[in-house]
Amino acid sequence: MPFKSVALYPCNPATTRGQSTKLSSSKDKIVYTNGRTVIIRDLKNPTSVIANAGHVRDATVARISLTGYYCASADAVGNVRVWDIVGEDQVLKAEYKVLSGKVNDLEWDGESKRIIAVGDGREKFGHAFMMETGSSTGEIMGHSKVINAVSIRHQRPFRAATASDDSTIIFHQGVPFKFDKSIKTHTKFVQDVRYALSGDHFASVGSDAKVFLYDGKNGDTIGEFTDNPHTGTVYGVSWSPDSKSLVTSSADRTVKLWDVETKKNITTYTLGTSGLDSQQVGNTWTGGDDIVSIAMNGDLNIFDKRVGDKPSRILHAPSKAITSALPTGTSTFLTGSSDGRILSFNSPEDGYDEVKGTGHATFIVGLKSNATSSGKVYSTAYDDKVKEIDLNGNSFVQASCPTSSQPNSIAVSSDDTVFLTEANGSIEAIKSNQKLFESKLKFNPTSVAAAPTSNIVIVGGEDQKVRLNEWDGKTLKEVGVLQGNKGTVSALAFSPDGKYLAAGDSSGKILLFDVNERKLVTSRWSFHSAKITSLAFSSNSKFCASGSLDTHVYIWNVDSPVKNIGIKNAVPGGVNEVFWLGDGKVVGAGADACARVWEVSF
Incomplete structure (x- = not known):
């Protein structure tokens, strides 16, 4: 061939002021979107990068299935694409129109068969469907405003939690997924909700700067993390691989590490000195035990919970054209x-x-x-x-x-x-x-x-x-x-x-x-x-x-x-x-x- 691709130096995530930026991970790989492109990069191997630009409109969120074979990505007009990440060709397996507006988040179930996508729409704010056929697997109901986040319990019996601008969390039983209860712990927009890998608990964060813990099976509220709390909107929450700790990222320029059993703040990482660029707007805890938090300017701050109170490294890259x-x-x-x-x-x-x-x-x-x-x-x-x-x-x-x-x-x-x-x-x-x-x-x-x-x-x-x-x-x-x-x-x-x-x-x-x-x-x-x-x-x-x-x-x-x-x-x-x-x-x-x-x- 007269030419061959030898390297791809990826962009960093695109961020939007006042909105949570969804970052996900699978083992040592982190997944995010920028414009129409979905980026999958290996933190341990910088030369291993996948960039998929299959969306016609701006991609908003992407997550890898638990099997590690497929990635589901969604865009600003309600489309969800499921594509192969094992082969070099990134073959499209399926594409569905699930909402009439922007998809803010999506989640795979524990069997990598079902997906719930949530966001904005005229008829509904969420849709649960089979990955293979697109057929419905329940109803996502109960919210009166845009849904910002969704998380599914990976063990049977399946459960799902959705977080919305209406200040509530809706707890769903499944499958098929159906409304179970409305949880009104937050007083402002709920920005993110995440299940622990063990399925025993899930946590939520919001614009009221609060962090709450819930029972994973019945949705009962266990308590609030009040030890050294955040002072600004909390945009992201993620769980450690052992489900014993969680990390939160906030507009107050801090990333906080919490012990779930005692609800105590273990470590607080402070980023920057002032300004919008240092606000932390999303995070993920990788299977390789790296904590990754996104700054408003697109920088990816990587923390080692065993070392110091500063990022172990910062991944800089362009986040705009x-x-x-x-x-x-x-x-x-x-x-x-x-x-x-x-x-x-x-x-x-x-x-x-x-x-x-x-x-x-x-x-x-x-x-x-x-x-x-x-x-x-x-x-x-x-x-x-x-x-x-x-x-x-x-x-x-x-x-x-x-x-x-x-x-x-x-x-x-x-x-x-x-x-x-x-x-x-x-x-x-x-x-x-x-x-x-x-x-x-x-x-x-x-x-x-x-x-x-x-x-x-x-x-x-x-x-x-x-x-x-x-x-x-x-x-x-x-x-x-x-x-x-x-x-x-x-x-x-x-x-x-x-x-x-x-x-x-x-x-x-x-x-x-x-x-x-x-x-x-x-x-x-x-x-x-x-x-x-x-x-x-x-x-x-x-x-x-x-x-x-x-x-x-x-x-x-x-x-x-x-x-x-x-x-x-x-x-x-x-x-x-x-x-x-x-x-x-x-x-x-x-x-x-x-x-x-x-x-x-x-």
Whole structure:
């Protein structure tokens, strides 16, 4: 094969303010959703990752069956998909429309035959059905508002508990599942409810900051955990594998470990110092005895109950769409996302790390460095700032430079001059946080690129033209125009030797120009069907990778323009960035916040 997938670096869970984020586990694997993608990752083996993007709408929750063979995942429009996780093809076993609105939670029974899905709907807020046939196995009744969580006792006789915004827990007998009693221990929204693996107890948590324990067989209330209680909404609760302890995660930025028999607080883990990002909005206790809690910013905090009062490690990764990326070595790179976070990827084992210091506040437009790799990276975002990142210290340089308008493209010349095209129709040049040049153009600029071996700066526009400019350190002077694109010029890239320029547009067409001779080399790179978002040449200048909103990645051959390698459906939701790690590996990243690596052979 001309290409093969060699790595997938997963995103972290997507979170929503004021809502519990459902995280589940099976042995050492944790399961969560982000956009349309369901992620299954092994905490003990970072290279073992499954990403399933079968949902048409955003996935909301996913759980693995007790047998470990299947995963059930649900989405924002009431669909539940059951798919195989043992085979590489992730074959779809069944798909059912169970609710008319968003599914907030689902649960397998102890025999991996039945599923209960709960959430929002017009006729009902929950549905119990057989995994094989979709036929009903009872009624989920008694709630007057959206159901937030469901849990099933895994031993016979089966029982189920559902938690709702109506401040009640409904206890169901089964099977078939039917209403047994309404439990009114909470005074505000009930965010989560979980059965112990033993089936002897279940616990609930809610917006009233309370944690309650119940008898697993009859639903009687045993008591409240009042020793050193939470002071904010409790979003998640999970049980230890031995069913003797439980863990809770709260908006008060704490994760608390409780002893079930004494109802005493054993350990309190405090995350962060202040702010929304450190709120804990969900958790799971893995079969490998790791406690995993999700922060509002998507970070996965992993705790070892035997060691200290801090996370044993933190898994950083993008949780929003990757909007820009930049290679920083043969196996390392930076990513910028739509929430303003910039992370550095170090290795499959170490994963991502946060770039230290005060960064951007919103959508990252671009990350660029000069061709000589001086250890400096420049970033710009919709907060109208240009910032410098010191790669050696993995940190932002304190000073920054404001832009005149919202930037839409960035380039860096060999002498570290930063060029920006902006929404107001201007182009700016900045160096050492000082503005050197600004000019209002006669067309709307949409993309910019700086030649690695000369003083040429290329500007693409909405008028479908590519303009060559010379930079003398003080001003830009137009010296030529390249034409042939059929849409707004949306992406530009120079080959490392400075000879070639690739120009992609909104129609999906890519033109290859010889910059020195200012002539068209080929116009046959036209297999994409949507806007070109990114272009990148290999270090030997012989191949060019392209990414598009059509979800595909193509590798084009400069010496033989008719030859190409197509990686179809490379990034679900659309490719925002492509780049090379060495000459043989291409990375694609985009809407699903994952980075995928392919090894390409020519």
